Amino acid sequence: MLAAMPQEAEYLCQECGVRSSASSLTWSCPRCGGPWDLDFTAAPVPRAALAGRVNSLWRYEEALPLRDPYASLGEGRTPLVRLTESVSAKLDYLMPTLSFKDRGAVLLVELARRIGPDRVARVVADSSGNAGTAVAAYCARAGLDCVVYVPEATSPKKLEQIRAHGARLEVVPGDREATARAARAAADEPGAFYASHVYNPYFLHGTKTYVYELWEDLGGRLPDTLVVPVGNGTLLLGAALAVSELLAAGLVERRPALIAVQAGPVAPLARAYAAGAADAEPVPAAPTLAEGIAIPHPPRARQILRAVRETGGTFRTVTDEQIRAAQRDLARRGLFVEPTGVACWAAVTADPPRGETVVPLCGAGAKTGLAAGA
Template identity: 55%
Template sequence: MTHTARPTPATMALRCAACGHTHPLDDLAWRCAKCHGVLDLAGFTPVMPKAAGLATRRPSLWRYAEALPIGEPHDITMGEGMTPLVTVPGRPAVQLKVDHLMPTGSFKDRGAVMLAALAARLGVSRLMADSSGNAGTAVAAYATRAGIACDVYVPAGTSAGKVGQLRAYGATVHQIPGTREDTAQAAARAADEPGVFYASHVYHPFFLHGTKTYVLELWEQLGGRLPDTLVLPVGNGTLVLGAHLGCVELLHQGLIDRLPRIVAVQAAGCAPLATAFADGRPVPSDITAHGTVAEGIAIARPARGSQILTAVRATGGTIVTVTDDEVHAAHASLARSGLYVEPTSAVCWAAIEAGQAGQIPTTPRPDGLPTAVAPLCGSGLKSKPPA
């Protein structure tokens, strides 16, 4: 399969956030070889295209090509991105970005296409991922588009719809008994095998440069502005960190004058970040996870937890929790508004409805800008509905 993306710049590398050690992209490193710290992208300077020129570009996340670390892979992309904004009756000050209207049914397509494009550019023959479902299905879909074999590790209790979707894409599915952390450990062992590209939505920073397009689209859709508050779900933090990255890039380029406040939402049954935030801690709290209907954010030990806490605090935001009962109610409320999402996607609406996201006015701002925007991250069609 011919790959038409531009070459990856030779100056780009992966740099450890803890010790600063760098790794070339083609080393296929997924964590620091020296200290096992997480890796960030170094040697890349994003540039937002001129707003006037965006109107002539195709409606996908690739319209922001100058701000992305790899060129559009024309043989892999499926038109992901540029999802709509909608309102919910009775809450005109809040808008929802319908991010489950993606090729695989979740926002994870934003990052997965970046990883598949990089894997194709590096010429790898096999990649693997671990996931509670949505990231794995996204990686599997783009892997098959790229003609690359794919293994996906998921918890044994992953929704049957997501497992079926993985197998339909041709992925080899490894269902791991135990917790989400047990799945992550099994994947880490496989990732250390020679020649394996670990297409991790948690560890590989290319994924975050994909999810930052959520904010770039929002900025464009709102006429070059952002709302006061971004309400975002958080487990491993790929959307929180991507959104924060996008906001910082817009700020540094003078395209916004302040960072919007980030309100991150966790399930009460698995809230290491909310607990740490409340206690003023710089790292996630050591917790015992309990079951939650919000399976997509049930992460007891987020690898980028300290980065998430730092990012939220930098915006003057907060991290809150919602109960499963609140998620059930929010899920039903969204469905009655015509929006059928997976339970995890209802956590932000649950926080807004319960007042956990802070005081959000009932009417939009005088300039017409919504006070808050939240994402609908995953389609309800591939998850078991709440009981």
């Protein structure tokens, strides 16, 4: 049976105030075209009651817009491992599909499943690899047809993983932006549910569990600094959302500083931050080892910049050579992480933040292998 849709959750456009049902297949604001947010209020999570709950991200049920999932693969609750006296890494590559994208993908697919087969004929996703893999896996779990659009330069290992889950692959000539345009055109067809990790806010309510886990593992507090890789900003915005919810519930006393890390060759947000701009101008696509965060024109740029500034944080960029060195260094510490996933460690080793710091290791090295020259 399909679990009931949450009555309290509605899509909301923060830019122009338009609302839509959470069961709607409208994937963006019909007035301004911007991404949806979710009008949903999280209830306080009782930390003392967590010990007896399911050992996955679904243990934070008060904070989630969906409960009792069928599509779950046991995602979440990844280890926190100390790397230096002040820096710890959260091993988010230890997920069912080997990347942090599982946190958001499971909510998107569960939402599509609950909307029902009479309205959802297929799930459409676009990705440079990891998000598409995650959506494909959860669609396989939920019994939903899935089509994943990827750029032509996507890692062959990621393509193999997507195919293995039974999704249909559409390889798009050109870059990540061309892929997104092709997927959005397909998402406008009747019966398509666009499982967009950028436009659909349910994804952010999945990624926010990253911070809820830190809060639990650190005994009801948060570190001084959260360093987060940023392309489309889904992990950073999820983190900011969780911090706001924990503050509103009186479960933490302050916001950690958010340090956003971008790939040097494609860094529109870092450029906008340095210029004091409220929004980011598109930049040209360029080759970089950190393909997962090489987003020339992120749709949630205004939200990302605002979130970083509200915490007193900043932006940093890393070079391909720094990424190669960081991947080698982590591998020698026993952690094999893909190039995009080591960007935060590269930034931290180049310029260590003050105080207790956590970096995410977002994708497994098995997905890509060693970076050329590493």
